[in-house]
Amino acid sequence: MKAAVVQFPGSNCDRDMFVAVRDACGADTQFVWHGDTDLPGGLDLIAIPGGFSYGDYLRSGAMAARSPVMQAVVKAAARGVPVLGVCNGFQILTEAGLLPGALMRNSGIDFICRDALLTVENADTPFTRGYAAGDRITIPVAHHDGNYFADDDTLDRLEGEGRVAFRYTDNVNGSVRGIAGIVNEGGNVLGMMPHPERAIVPLHGGTDGRALFACLARTLA
Amino acid sequence: MTDTAAAPAITPQIVAEHGFSEDEYANVLKALGREPNMVELGIFSVMWSEHCSYKSSRLHLKKLPTEGPQVICGPGENAGVIDIGDGQAAIFKMESHNHPSYIEPYQGAATGVGGILRDVFTMGARPVANLNALRFGSPDHRRMKHLVKGVVAGIGGYGNCVGVPTVGGETNFHPAYDGNILVNAMTVGVADQDKIFYSAASGVGNSIVYVGAKTGRDGIHGATMASTEFAEDSEEKRPTVQVGDPFTEKLLIEACLELMATDAIVAIQDMGAAGLTSSSVEMASNGGVGIRLNMDAVPQRETGMSAYEMMLSESQERMLMVLKPGREAEAEAIFRKWELDFAVIGEVTDTGRMVLDHHGKTVCDIPLGPLADDAPLYDRPHVPTQPPEELHNVPMSKDIGADLLTLMACPDLASRRWIWQQYDSQVGGDTAQRSGGDAAVVRVHGTGKALAMTTDCTPRYCFADPEEGGKQAIAEAHRNLCAVGARPLAVTNCLNFGSPQNPKIMGQIVGCLKGMSDACIALDMPIVSGNVSLYNESKATGGGSAILPTPAIGAVGLLDNIEHMATIAFKEAGEAIFMIGYGAGHVGQSLWLRECHGREEGPPPKVDLDVELRHGAFVRALVAAGKVSAVHDIADGGALVALTEMALAGGIGARLDMPQLDNPGAALFGEDQGRYLITTSDAATITQMAEEAGIFLLALGTTGGETVGGTGFDVALETLKDANERFFRDWMDS
Numbered sequence: 001m002k003a004a005v006v007q008f009p010g011s012n013c014d015r016d017m018f019v020a021v022r023d024a025c026g027a028d029t030q031f032v033w034h035g036d037t038d039l040p041g042g043l044d045l046i047a048i049p050g051g052f053s054y055g056d057y058l059r060s061g062a063m064a065a066r067s068p069v070m071q072a073v074v075k076a077a078a079r080g081v082p083v084l085g086v087c088n089g090f091q092i093l094t095e096a097g098l099l100p101g102a103l104m105r106n107s108g109i110d111f112i113c114r115d116a117l118l119t120v121e122n123a124d125t126p127f128t129r130g131y132a133a134g135d136r137i138t139i140p141v142a143h144h145d146g147n148y149f150a151d152d153d154t155l156d157r158l159e160g161e162g163r164v165a166f167r168y169t170d171n172v173n174g175s176v177r178g179i180a181g182i183v184n185e186g187g188n189v190l191g192m193m194p195h196p197e198r199a200i201v202p203l204h205g206g207t208d209g210r211a212l213f214a215c216l217a218r219t220l221a
Numbered sequence: 222m223t224d225t226a227a228a229p230a231i232t233p234q235i236v237a238e239h240g241f242s243e244d245e246y247a248n249v250l251k252a253l254g255r256e257p258n259m260v261e262l263g264i265f266s267v268m269w270s271e272h273c274s275y276k277s278s279r280l281h282l283k284k285l286p287t288e289g290p291q292v293i294c295g296p297g298e299n300a301g302v303i304d305i306g307d308g309q310a311a312i313f314k315m316e317s318h319n320h321p322s323y324i325e326p327y328q329g330a331a332t333g334v335g336g337i338l339r340d341v342f343t344m345g346a347r348p349v350a351n352l353n354a355l356r357f358g359s360p361d362h363r364r365m366k367h368l369v370k371g372v373v374a375g376i377g378g379y380g381n382c383v384g385v386p387t388v389g390g391e392t393n394f395h396p397a398y399d400g401n402i403l404v405n406a407m408t409v410g411v412a413d414q415d416k417i418f419y420s421a422a423s424g425v426g427n428s429i430v431y432v433g434a435k436t437g438r439d440g441i442h443g444a445t446m447a448s449t450e451f452a453e454d455s456e457e458k459r460p461t462v463q464v465g466d467p468f469t470e471k472l473l474i475e476a477c478l479e480l481m482a483t484d485a486i487v488a489i490q491d492m493g494a495a496g497l498t499s500s501s502v503e504m505a506s507n508g509g510v511g512i513r514l515n516m517d518a519v520p521q522r523e524t525g526m527s528a529y530e531m532m533l534s535e536s537q538e539r540m541l542m543v544l545k546p547g548r549e550a551e552a553e554a555i556f557r558k559w560e561l562d563f564a565v566i567g568e569v570t571d572t573g574r575m576v577l578d579h580h581g582k583t584v585c586d587i588p589l590g591p592l593a594d595d596a597p598l599y600d601r602p603h604v605p606t607q608p609p610e611e612l613h614n615v616p617m618s619k620d621i622g623a624d625l626l627t628l629m630a631c632p633d634l635a636s637r638r639w640i641w642q643q644y645d646s647q648v649g650g651d652t653a654q655r656s657g658g659d660a661a662v663v664r665v666h667g668t669g670k671a672l673a674m675t676t677d678c679t680p681r682y683c684f685a686d687p688e689e690g691g692k693q694a695i696a697e698a699h700r701n702l703c704a705v706g707a708r709p710l711a712v713t714n715c716l717n718f719g720s721p722q723n724p725k726i727m728g729q730i731v732g733c734l735k736g737m738s739d740a741c742i743a744l745d746m747p748i749v750s751g752n753v754s755l756y757n758e759s760k761a762t763g764g765g766s767a768i769l770p771t772p773a774i775g776a777v778g779l780l781d782n783i784e785h786m787a788t789i790a791f792k793e794a795g796e797a798i799f800m801i802g803y804g805a806g807h808v809g810q811s812l813w814l815r816e817c818h819g820r821e822e823g824p825p826p827k828v829d830l831d832v833e834l835r836h837g838a839f840v841r842a843l844v845a846a847g848k849v850s851a852v853h854d855i856a857d858g859g860a861l862v863a864l865t866e867m868a869l870a871g872g873i874g875a876r877l878d879m880p881q882l883d884n885p886g887a888a889l890f891g892e893d894q895g896r897y898l899i900t901t902s903d904a905a906t907i908t909q910m911a912e913e914a915g916i917f918l919l920a921l922g923t924t925g926g927e928t929v930g931g932t933g934f935d936v937a938l939e940t941l942k943d944a945n946e947r948f949f950r951d952w953m954d955s
Contacts (some may be wrong), residue, residue: 009468009471009559009560010382010468010471010472011646012382012383012384012471013384015649015650016648016649017651019650020650024228048671050648051384052381052382052467052468055382055466055467055468055469055471056382056468057468084447110374110376110377110642110643111374111377111381111643111644111645112642112643113381113641113642113643113644113645113646113647114642119435140647142381142645142647142648144381192493195647197650197652198647200650203651203653203664203783204647204650204652
């Protein structure tokens with residue numbers, strides 16, 4: 001399995017994502033710089049990590065979404081290559097048009113870093129087959145702009161097509177319908193605010209994120 | 222010749238505005254051999270400010286223990302460096318940003334974090350942890366909620382964005398800080414010992430390079446502001462507070478570390494207080510060389526900036542470095558990749574002078590020797606604090622359960638969840654313990670070992686008895702490190718006091734330093750870096766009242782094997798609870814006396830350094846041997862508060878089974894030092910180990926149930942939790 005972790009100026013979960021993909025997926029993993037126009041050939045996974053790309057200036061993820069590398073990511077996603085965006089990565093994927101909706105300021109206004117209890121809504125995506133539908137998993141969140149919003153038609157379509165991957169059990173940031181993560185129509189692009197790469201080894205205080213990476217390895221190997 | 226034609230004449234008023242006493246200005250004239258121009262006056266002003274020169278404290282700081290086999294670099298560089306084995310080093314320091322944070326809490330606190338981060342990565346370390354020690358005034362002071370919200374948001378806003386986890390710290394409330402809060406930020410980084418960078422410039426003709434953000438007009442005279450008391454016009458000083466950009470700092474960290482992986486750098490120094498002035502002067506002075514800068518080449522954010530403004534600006538996220546000959550292009554490519562400014566602005570000279578050129582004229586020509594050597598140094602008069610009388614009329618508790626709830630809900634003991642949930646404590650993936658335990662623990666990336674870190678100080682003890690208080694701050698830091706199983710290694714400090722021109726305050730400084738020094742020697746924790754913040758007094762609140770003496774301690778220890786780490790949470794019901802150390806029921810200066818009886822009286826508890834050392838070693842041995850399931854040091858609020866914190870952390874209650882006590886309140890809430898609580902499933906072994914080691918051990922009771930109870934009290938965990946969470950929740954929602 002071959003994977004790439006995209007680095008933007010201001011990415012800060014890039015190393016954490018790299019370690020998770022390398023160790024939990026067992027993938028041959030490399031970093032890709034935001035200014036590159038091409039991705040390495042033969043990728044099985046593209047990960048867009050968390051952080052504060054471009055300082056979250058303008059709008060979280062807005063400037064990164066216009067980086068040269070993102071055009072290549074959009075093309076790869078269209079070919080069906082799995083793309084995982086976490087936290088700022090989710091924001092970038094919505095800004096790049098790969099996923100619908102937007103991430104607004106948390107309803108509680110403050111930045112929030114804590115464990116979040118999630119319900120696995122759809123266990124039939126390349127990212128979630130390591131779980132069963134209805135599983136409760138604990139994954140940390142750490143964000144200021146994690147309040148997911150989309151219009152009702154979009155939400156109904158997402159729900160109807162089973163594209164809500166994860167939902168907050170205790171809605172930590174005011175997300176509409178408690179949505180924590182969604183996939184695209186093809187099911188190969190997942191954006192989520194919680195950080196599965198922060199729940200891999202016992203040192204993290206929980207290992208519920210490991211199955212996400214492990215099942216990718218099984219699906220894609 | 223220095224051009225002075227266009228500059229205003231140096232009047233006594235201008236001299237006074239730059240913070241010089243008459244004697245000090247006479248020394249400027251002597252050092253220069255002539256009258257300074259404005260640029261030179263400004264440079265002398267900041268270099269001889271209390272903030273940069275330590276003129277009131279230097280004499281006493283020299284007495285602190287700074288050496289040991291674990292020390293690679295002690296005070297004098299940007300941060301302290303210690304050996305953590307395997308060819309690696311921990312680099313750390315704590316620094317204050319008090320005055321700016323009172324004026325503009327968000328930016329003041331944010332740039333405090335930014336500044337201390339730069340001190341650490343300047344030396345070649347990747348920052349791995351941030352901590353902070355905060356002191357606020359009374360919660361009902363009209364500005365205090367605004368200050369707390371702003372400071373916490375500022376610390377989070379900066380640290381979260383740069384991607385360094387904020388893992389620990391402490392927060393106190395006391396009316397003495399109503400007009401002058403304290404914001405002390407600490408950063409810990411990790412480097413390879415063969416990749417540590419220092420500030421001494423060398424190599425005549427080598428390029429001096431400016432990297433990072435552009436220079437603007439923000440923060441001019443920040444160091445001078447930090448060196449006086451607050452007056453009524455403190456609000457008007459808002460423009461002297463710098464504005465931080467953590468995004469640029471993140472780029473600067475990555476760019477510097479990328480360049481540091483090569484061997485192109487001769488010397489590097491961040492631009493902190495007094496910006497370009499102090500960085501260039503320190504680099505040249507430390508290297509015993511001269512420096513020539515072309516001010517036209519300095520990247521500028523605004524047009525028409527004068528040399529005076531550029532030299533005194535405290536714009537953030539800037540660094541100065543000396544490169545090896547011919548390495549400029551390679552370095553520039555790295556900084557361009559990270560979209561940062563890069564400019565060769567001067568060169569190292571052999572003149573021993575700092576010469577600045579601007580618009581084709583020399584605007585400054587100062588001999589560096591006298592600038593350093595003639596800097597003021599004061600042996601200010603100091604009056605020792607009278608030791609307080611023994612506490613008379615030691616009170617009794619009417620209701621242990623009610624007192625426990627009062628304590629758990631009081632601002633100094635209330636859960637800090639509201640604060641630390643705003644900090645990203647996990648980024649980096651190595652955080653093993655964050656706020657809420659005795660010490661933060663962060664794994665050294667890619668290894669099985671970990672750094673333990675804590676910040677400690679009990680200002681009310683320091684006020685009552687500076688020497689005992691200074692000792693206690695070090696001892697508590699030692700205890701907190703031992704409690705997680707770490708071997709204490711070294712200390713940084715941030716010495717916050719009032720005006721040194723007041724002999725009583727100076728007496729507090731001398732007393733605290735004496736106590737700290739004794740404790741550092743006894744506990745083998747040398748002081749490797751630090752910062753002094755004086756004039757923490759405010760006329761704005763109508764008092765001219767000084768803060769409590771607050772020598773905040775930041776300590777670092779090492780866990781050789783992260784698998785052997787203790788936490789405070791009860792793990793299982795039915796385990797034995799022991800107290801290590803003897804409690805005589807010391808009530809003086811305790812939170813119980815203050816919160817439940819409204820009295821701030823008596824002497825603080827005495828610290829027995831030999832006991833601290835022995836008990837610490839015993840606890841570490843228990844943790845390493847896997848004989849204990851939880852450990853917590855006993856501090857503010859005494860044994861019953863410590864036990865309740867363990868119960869709440871684990872969601873498991875406890876039953877105390879103790880003999881009849883003469884004064885249960887004093888026994889359960891007294892703050893005697895040198896004590897720990899432990900839990901174990903193997904009471905017999907622990908008892909035997911304690912006997913063999915000659916350690917006083919007291920069986921307190923058993924874990925389990927939904928309450929914390931004992932003779933005459935029984936309080937539900939839910940009630941305790943609600944009391945503990947109530948303060949911040951109610952305050953912030955009100």
